[in-house]
Amino acid sequence: xxxxxxxxxxxxxxxxxxxxxxxxxxxxxxxxxxxxxxxxxxxxxxxxxxxxxxxxxxxxxxxxxxxxxxxxxxxxxxxxxxxxxxxxxxxxxxxxxxxxxxxxxxxxxxxxxxxxxxxxxxxxxxxxxxxxxxxxxxxxxxxxxxxxxxxxxxxxxxxxxxxxxxxxxxxxxxxxxxxxxxxxxxxxxxxxxxxxxxxxxxxxxxxxxxxxxxxxxxxxxxxxxxxxxxxxxxxxxxxxxxxxxxxxxxxxxxxxxxxxxxxxxxxxxxxxxxxxxxxxxxxxxxxxxxxxxxxxxxxxxxxxxxxxxxxxxxxxxxxxxxxxxxxxxxxxxx
Amino acid sequence: xxxxxxxxxxxxxxxxxxxxxxxxxxxxxxxxxxxxxxxxxxxxxxxxxxxxxxxxxxxxxxxxxxxxxxxxxxxxxxxxxxxxxxxxxxxxxxxxxxxxxxxxxxxxxxxxxxxxxxxxxxxxxxxxxxxxxxxx
Amino acid sequence: xxxxxxxxxxxxxxxxxxxxxxxxxxxxxxxxxxxxxxxxxxxxxxxxxxxxxxxxxxxxxxxxxxxxxxxxxxxxxxxxxxxxxxxxxxxxxxxxxxxxxxxxxxxxxxxxxxxxxxxxxxxxxxxxxxxxx
Numbered sequence: 377x378x379x380x381x382x383x384x385x386x387x388x389x390x391x392x393x394x395x396x397x398x399x400x401x402x403x404x405x406x407x408x409x410x411x412x413x414x415x416x417x418x419x420x421x422x423x424x425x426x427x428x429x430x431x432x433x434x435x436x437x438x439x440x441x442x443x444x445x446x447x448x449x450x451x452x453x454x455x456x457x458x459x460x461x462x463x464x465x466x467x468x469x470x471x472x473x474x475x476x477x478x479x480x481x482x483x484x485x486x487x488x489x490x491x492x493x494x495x496x497x498x499x500x501x502x503x504x505x506x507x508x509x510x511x512x513x514x515x516x517x518x519x520x521x522x523x524x525x526x527x528x529x530x531x532x533x534x535x536x537x538x539x540x541x542x543x544x545x546x547x548x549x550x551x552x553x554x555x556x557x558x559x560x561x562x563x564x565x566x567x568x569x570x571x572x573x574x575x576x577x578x579x580x581x582x583x584x585x586x587x588x589x590x591x592x593x594x595x596x597x598x599x600x601x602x603x604x605x606x607x608x609x610x611x612x613x614x615x616x617x618x619x620x621x622x623x624x625x626x627x628x629x630x631x632x633x634x635x636x637x638x639x640x641x642x643x644x645x646x647x648x649x650x651x652x653x654x655x656x657x658x659x660x661x662x663x664x665x666x667x668x669x670x671x672x673x674x675x676x677x678x679x680x681x682x683x684x685x686x687x688x689x690x691x692x693x694x695x696x697x698x699x700x701x702x703x704x705x706x707x708x709x710x
Numbered sequence: 711x712x713x714x715x716x717x718x719x720x721x722x723x724x725x726x727x728x729x730x731x732x733x734x735x736x737x738x739x740x741x742x743x744x745x746x747x748x749x750x751x752x753x754x755x756x757x758x759x760x761x762x763x764x765x766x767x768x769x770x771x772x773x774x775x776x777x778x779x780x781x782x783x784x785x786x787x788x789x790x791x792x793x794x795x796x797x798x799x800x801x802x803x804x805x806x807x808x809x810x811x812x813x814x815x816x817x818x819x820x821x822x823x824x825x826x827x828x829x830x831x832x833x834x835x836x837x838x839x840x841x842x843x844x845x846x
Numbered sequence: 847x848x849x850x851x852x853x854x855x856x857x858x859x860x861x862x863x864x865x866x867x868x869x870x871x872x873x874x875x876x877x878x879x880x881x882x883x884x885x886x887x888x889x890x891x892x893x894x895x896x897x898x899x900x901x902x903x904x905x906x907x908x909x910x911x912x913x914x915x916x917x918x919x920x921x922x923x924x925x926x927x928x929x930x931x932x933x934x935x936x937x938x939x940x941x942x943x944x945x946x947x948x949x950x951x952x953x954x955x956x957x958x959x960x961x962x963x964x965x966x967x968x969x970x971x972x973x974x975x976x977x978x979x
Contacts, residue, residue: 423880448880452887456952463938531790576764576798580826599826621827625797629827649790660818699789 381410386428393432418458419451479507482538486545491517494588498523499678500704501686503697510537511648511702514548518555521588526561527704528581529600529648537700543569544579558583558596559620559631566598566623573624580622582646586706591638593706596631598623601652604663606670608641613667616644643678643707645670650699651685656692678705735759738766746777752784755792764795776808783814783837793826800832811835850908855924856901861893864905868920871907875918876978885918885976888956891949892922892972900926900969910975917958917977925969932962 388407392400411421426444430436486509490498502513510531516524528544530537547565556564561583569579582603584595595603599622602615620631638644645666654661666685673684682703690697736759739750747770755763770778780796782788796812803810813835815823820836823829851871853864868889872882889905896903903924910919929935938951950972954960957974964970 417880419880419883423878426879445879445883448883449887452880452883452956453952456887456955459955460938460951467938529790531794575801576794578794578797599828601825619827619830621830622797625801625828626831653789 378414381414381416382424382427385424386431389425389428390432417451418455419448422448422451475507478535478538482508482541485542486512488513488515491515491523493517493523493586494520495591495708495710496523496586496588497678497707497709498705499680499682499707500702501682502700502702503686504700505650505697506534508534508538509700510534510541511650511700512541512544513702513704514545516548516552522585524561524583524585525646525704525706526581526583527600527646527648527702528579529650529700529702530579531577540573540577540579543572544581557633558585558594559633562596562598562620562623562631563629566621566629567627569624570627578622578624580648584644584646584706586638591708592635593638593644594633594635596620596633598629598631601647601649603647604645604667604670605636606643606645606674607639608674609639613670615663638706638708640708640710641674643674643681643705646704646706648700648702650697650701651689651703653699654689654692655698661689661692678707681705681707736762738763740766745773745775746779748779748781750781750784755785755788755795757789757791760791760795763792764798767795767799772802772806772808774807776803776806778803778808778810780810780812781814782812782819783816785814785819786816788819788822793822793828796832797828800828809833813837850906852904852906855893855896855903855905858897861890861897864893864907865890867905868907868918871909872918872976875909875916877918877976881976884956885920888953888974888976889920891953892920892974895949896922896924896926900924903969915977917975920957920974920976921971922974923969923971928966928968928970929962929964930966932964936962 384407388400388403392404410416416424422444426441426448430441490500498515500513502509502511504510510529512526512528512530514526514528516526518524526548528541530540530544544565547568548561551561551564562581565579565581573579578599580600581598582595582600583597584593584603586593595616595618597603597618598620602617605614605616606612607614616634616636618632618634621629623629636644647666652661652663652666669685669688670681673681676684682705685703686701690701736751736753736755739752741748741750749767751763753759800810811833812823814837815834816837820829820834823832823834828834851867853860853867855861855864865886869882869886872885877885889907893905896905901924903922903926906919906921906923908919908921910917935950936954950962953972953974957976959973959975961973962970963972
């Protein structure tokens with residue numbers, strides 16, 4: 377440590393012992409910047425204090441002097457932890473930068489345009505709990521009278537889920553110009569995923585196809601949350617369940633296909649478990665809770681309904697999503 | 711002085727436990743008899759505890775004709791990461807021509823196996839009087 | 847004359863003994879109070895690692911002279927499991943993991959030179975030097 381610093385410290389301490397004035401303390405505060413600039417460790421500062429006080433007070437009890445040795449020992453460890461902490465923060469900043477790039481890449485990769493379909497109002501949202509999304513929404517507008525959509529949920533969250541998801545996306549893209557039924561699409565994606573997914577990974581997917589000419593919605597599910605169907609005439613919700621195994625568990629899997637006919641003001645709600653398994657401090661919400669929320673806004677447009685549910689459910693979790701949140705609403709308008 | 715050090719080590723250890731937010735709340739009890747292996751899983755299976763369960767199951771040496779029973783009657787919560795552990799374990803069991811039974815599922819867990827279609831390929835049993843749902 | 851000394855680490859008491867030895871040697875070499883404490887802390891970390899993960903080992907403390915410079919070399923050697931991922935052990939943040947090699951970045955910061963030789967299944971030797979300034 378520079379001798380000059382030692383001398384100055386002793387001088388300031390001496391003055392403070394005499395006056396105990398605020399001015400000395402202010403000087404001391406300014407002076408402590410020196411320590412940081414000159415990279416003087418906390419333990420060195422204590423040692424400096426010990427030397428100074430020994431010189432300033434002639435009959436200092438030896439115990440007081442020795443007690444500083446104890447403090448020095450403590451501060452060495454404390455200083456190490458502090459340095460490590462600072463270095464971790466720098467490292468975290470670097471990771472964050474890489475993460476931002478990954479998030480931007482994912483957003484580019486997964487962007488999907490909401491199709492314009494005659495007589496069908498479409499609203500949707502997909503928000504990750506962490507930075508990367510493990511949920512996936514994919515729209516395909518084959519002809520003006522048909523729209524297909526897939527909602528997928530990759531097990532886990534974050535980076536791992538996001539990387540597996542790109543696999544699903546490329547599978548979907550490769551089917552772009554083939555007219556396949558929902559169950560055929562799921563079988564195809566299952567075979568593809570099963571080959572390259574690790575043993576304890578899987579994907580759930582809901583796939584549906586809406587035909588404007590017949591106003592029917594044809595759907596199949598690979599281990600996905602059942603969708604909700606609201607029948608305006610009966611003012612009632614029904615679960616759209618169809619049997620099918622998760623994607624990636626075994627090579628051969630059968631997917632049941634079902635249809636539902638939509639009348640004006642009927643709507644279909646497709647979600648991931650980030651919506652249906654909303655966990656509050658009072659436990660999990662039940663499906664009728666979601667149904668009640670939907671009822672309150674059933675006359676709004678599809679996007680307004682989606683936004684309302686998202687706001688309500690995220691508020692219940694104190695705006696900290698526990699899981700990726702994806703919700704799609706298809707509403708027949710005419 | 712030695713007592714002092716022991717105290718220090720306890721302090722360190724305690725900090726480490728709390729750092730993980732006490733989320734490591736999972737126990738596995740195992741009973742083996744010949745080719746039958748019974749596991750009782752107690753606690754929550756989520757993203758934090760799933761690796762522990764996976765590790766525990768991985769220790770089991772797979773043998774032809776073996777029977778594994780997993781008792782989940784004291785599991786009140788499981789997320790998809792937990793389901794992943796069972797899917798991975800099932801694949802391994804199947805590869806060894808062994809048998810897997812998952813029993814003691816509460817209503818909510820049973821529903822999870824149903825939605826995912828896993829009930830069609832795995833042998834699962836709902837808890838007796840499975841009406842009560844421990845997860846809420 | 848070589849007046850270095852070494853101590854076997856088998857129990858937690860030996861960690862305390864190694865610290866004491868280190869402090870004495872550091873004083874004799876001419877280090878100030880703070881550097882004595884730094885050297886002792888480094889020895890403490892190294893000895894604790896031996897005790898926790900290798901079970902037993904040796905801490906050697908010897909004065910060194912290179913030209914005009916004088917200093918102290920600490921060698922910690924064990925026949926324990928060895929360190930699989932040295933890079934990881936030396937990363938900040940690993941200290942708090944409590945795993946094998948915890949505290950190594952700290953030892954490196956406290957000393958001037960630091961070197962690890964390790965082989966999985968064979969053991970680990972860590973050499974750390976502090977120079978008098």
